């Protein structure tokens with residue numbers, strides 16, 4: 001007495017897998033720094049003391065001049081500029097009717113930290129919003 005297998009055969013399963021649509025499109029959100037690292041926002045707002053502390057401990061710095069969240073790209077800085085900002089002390093975040101400065105914290109998949117100054121922030125010699 002032989003039984004016909006009921007469920008799909010292995011060949012059926014393979015065929016089905018091969019017919020699946022292509023893998024979902026890779027997530028291209030986030031902002032990419034010049035070295036190819038992809039950054040995602042971790043905290044929408046951090047205070048100035050926290051920001052300078054992070055940078056003094058090796059976090060990178062970028063400036064979102066227009067405050068759009070990275071749509072038109074950030075300004076990136078060399079380690080020399082980052083060290084200068086760490087020495088310059090807490091950034092000045094200005095907010096008024098027309099402009100709103102902000103500081104946010106971003107991370108990379110590799111565990112890197114990035115402080116993003118947005119719009120009206122003054123920090124060291126390099127960021128003069």
Ligand SMILES: [Zn+2]
Nearest residue numbers: 066068071072
């Ligand atoms: Zn922009």
